[in-house]
Amino acid sequence: MAGKARTRPYNIGNAGAVSVAECELTFDSADARVVLVENPPADMLILDAGIEVITAFDSGTSDTGSIGTGAAGGANDGDILDSIDLQGAAGMYPATLVRMSRFAPAGETIYAYADTEGTAPAAGEARAFIVFARLADNGE
Numbered sequence: 001m002a003g004k005a006r007t008r009p010y011n012i013g014n015a016g017a018v019s020v021a022e023c024e025l026t027f028d029s030a031d032a033r034v035v036l037v038e039n040p041p042a043d044m045l046i047l048d049a050g051i052e053v054i055t056a057f058d059s060g061t062s063d064t065g066s067i068g069t070g071a072a073g074g075a076n077d078g079d080i081l082d083s084i085d086l087q088g089a090a091g092m093y094p095a096t097l098v099r100m101s102r103f104a105p106a107g108e109t110i111y112a113y114a115d116t117e118g119t120a121p122a123a124g125e126a127r128a129f130i131v132f133a134r135l136a137d138n139g140e
Contacts, residue, residue: 018047018133025065025086025114027057027124033111036067036130040110043135049095051112054125057086061118067095067128069108086114086126 023034037044049067057063063086082096112128 022129027121048131057124059121
């Protein structure tokens with residue numbers, strides 16, 4: 001079961017429309033980026049973000065989950081969620097960075113990652129999500 005995105009439709013006709021994007025991260029999608037939001041609009045406001053561990057990952061060394069714009073295994077300043085331990089207990093881990101912040105740069109795809117080290121995991125499932133709204137009608 002590879003990771004997959006399930007994004008609810010973004011209402012481009014109305015400013016202030018709230019959207020939720022979520023994706024699955026599974027042990028066999030580790031070390032690959034899974035799209036959460038592709039080419040977000042310029043006036044996008046992140047309302048919430050987080051990762052829910054459903055089944056703990058079990059690689060030999062470490063498994064981390066993150067949401068951001070960087071490459072798998074390489075978080076950058078555009079990340080909106082610090083890495084969490086996917087080997088931890090099942091449960092919801094909310095974003096640790098400031099919520100209600102405008103995402104920048106506009107148009108840069110937002111991804112979720114399950115990064116592993118050591119032996120490839122044989123088990124693990126998580127769900128990453130963001131809740132966002134467009135602040136103004138920017139003509140898109």
